[in-house]
Amino acid sequence: MAILELENITKSFGQLKVADGISLVVPKGQALGIIGPNGAGKSTLFNLITGNLLPDAGTVKFEGRDVTRMPAMQRCFAGIGRSFQIPQPFDNLSVFENLLVAAMHGRNMDQRAVQDDCAMILEQTELLAVANRPAGGLSLLQRKRLEMARALATDPKLLLLDEIAGGLTDAECVALIDTIRAVHVRGVTIIWIEHVLHALNSVVERLLVLDFGKVIGVGQPDEIMKRQDVREIYLGIEV
């Protein structure tokens, strides 16, 4: 069964077409990777899926339901969780409270019902030691972890991750991959935008290539990576 269906999604910023008739079906439980050069429209596609932006044309369906015009808040209730490429923490809240607010509101539950789960997510994302620090004071790496942790706190069925592996050491990257795998194993569908291809390809079972707002290829990661046009786009990013 499909968890997400995009049909002919189009979005322009002035003259610039950033989503140009994108259609895509994501089966429930899949881990899908998205690659493409900077400015291809990857983050915009996420914003269109989450409701932070509305498309000019086309439809977004989540679990068979048309959510094209649904506000971001309700899509969170429906089960779409996301991280932002540029971390957007609640600066004056502690790291723990960043998760609490997401868990309490995203799942509509009391603090008591979610606090242990939030602590567990902090353990899993290696943020426990800074749990009581204001999120505004975190390093970039910690902010990226917080993005993922906060998205997990909403208990999503579909998790959208936007470039969370950039700048990590090998050991950190391995830890991140483990975390994402663990989430995936629980049955959460994952769409992951990433430039760090070896990290991405060790998790995802399907790869989508986006360029100038168009899907130029989607399929098995190794087959996609063999394609000449994809290699040309990626020459210079990573070999």
Place this chain on the structure above:
Amino acid sequence: MAGMTRSSPYEVTTRTRASRITAVAAVALLALLVVLPLFAGRGLIQDMFFILTMLVLAQFWNLLAGYGGLVSIGQQAFVGMGAYAMFGGVILAGMDPIPAILLGGIAALIVAIPTAFFAFRLQGPYFAIGTWVIAEVMRLVMAQAKALGGGTGTSLPRTATREMWATEWIAGALDVRNSAARDILTYWLALALAAATIAAIYALLRSKRGLALSAVRDNPEAAKSVGVDAGRMKWFVFLTSAFGTGLAGALIYVQKARISPDAAFSVTDWTAYVLFIVIIGGIGTIEGPIIGVIVFFLLQSLLADYGSWYLFTLGIIGIVVMLVAPRGIWGLITERTGIQLFPVRRRLSGGSLKED
């Protein structure tokens, strides 16, 4: 259920040692303030009335701007509408002024609804200016209300003030004149309103909704993405603050017993001073307005004779504080000492948590 029997290694706490001391001190202070009229002179009671009502206005502006991110400069709209609704209840409907205070809160709440519809369409500085414009419109409208004195204003009927609820009882019990009993009554009401305001705002900040409020203030887009209804939070804060401001406005004018549109909708008295109080005390904290109102009162006592120099000095002090201590006097104190009298942060402890 497994979840109910399993004991968690983690614990979440909000209270601190300072906050336990605060709670005890607050009760003691409240008790002292309640019995203050037994031994204080009328002048002190009137000063305390001023301080307490300004504190209420400051707490509600702080809720709006400091927690809700809604920087309004039109709070005089709600002071004025609250005051005029109370006057209307007394003069037109023959109500007792004390229950008519509630009418003031309700009237402010009602006019806040169309105000919000209009002002929420505006962003940033335009929102601020929009709220001010609306307050000006209300001032002009009330100046047309002939039954309430039009542009020159009017006074509460003598019979209404003399026979006001509980004044006779207070006059008898404390052996004071009727006019002094009125001051004591309005002082007690101001004390009750200030205590209830602080308690309610503190309870709000510690609730699920309070956490969402902080999230929206820090980052509205991210807040929506984690299921927070940012729009509803704005409405909630705006209407709550209008209601409280309206109650305070009505109470202030029960004590003044004389109203005019220029005074009741004064941007200087009900917004500029309030802004000053919150900013020098420390925006976004409950402690800030408390400190701010004391500083403001002292400055006013020292400088009030100097007319426009007084306003000028307040302005300069406000600007200097904004530049050197953007989080106000209370911000400086917490930075140095880490003390929080009204802690709202939820601290995680236990489990494998070792802070580094």
